[in-house]
Amino acid sequence: MDPLALAAGTALIGAMATDAWQQAREAVVSLWQRVHPERADTVRAELGEVRTELLAARAAGDEEAEEGLAVDWRRRLQRLLASDPSLTAELRRIIDEELSPLLPPAPAAAAGPVITMRANASGNSTVIQAGHDAHVTGHGTAR
Template sequence: MDPLVLAAGTALVTAMATDAWQDARAGVVALWRRFRPEQAEVVEGELVEAHAELLTARQAGDVETERALAGLWQVRLAHLLREAPESAAELRRLLDEELTPLLSVTEQTRIGSIVMKAVVRDQGRLYQAGRDQHINER
């Protein structure tokens, strides 16, 4: 799945549990109104339902429901990108400028993504890491 979609879906669901939930909802609904206006009302209703489910899950300590909701919104966002590829730049803006700032520093770190690509030629060595890397060669 597209790293943008993964990050945006996770950020959206995480933002649902914040005091700024209404801002997150408004941003996502505005995205749909711009690219798929006929679906905007349904999406808004689904967001309201997901928000209620998330709050209930958090009270019960149910992390699986939270993960499932993030997956659901990742799929919804992936469908939007597939139907309207031109929405990708706006989704990136929504993630960077509206959703991510609503989250704590810890939550912002959790939604990030790393994409690494590498090519080795002539039997060279390649080392890549998303975090710490320790190499002990003799």
């Protein structure tokens, strides 16, 4: 799958769960308006239905249903790009300027926990610190 369609589908579904979902919907509908204007109203209505399904999936903690919605829109966007490759730049702009700004910031935990370690050793003490698993063997040798 085209990485751009992958990113767009993911960003679209994420943005559809925000209070600014109508802005996300209209940004994507504008693509259909350019290529298939006769389908634009149908796409607009379908995105409204997707939002309802998405909010229900999130309320139920159903990550599989949410991923299914993203997969569906990734495929649709992939087909749209295949039918008109000139939309590539416009889709990239929509992701960067319209969808991504609507997404909530990624939680700090996604980048990994912040770890602060301090140790004081004196005499013949050994201190072993690790930000993840530590395997200690033999005479205090860590690897």
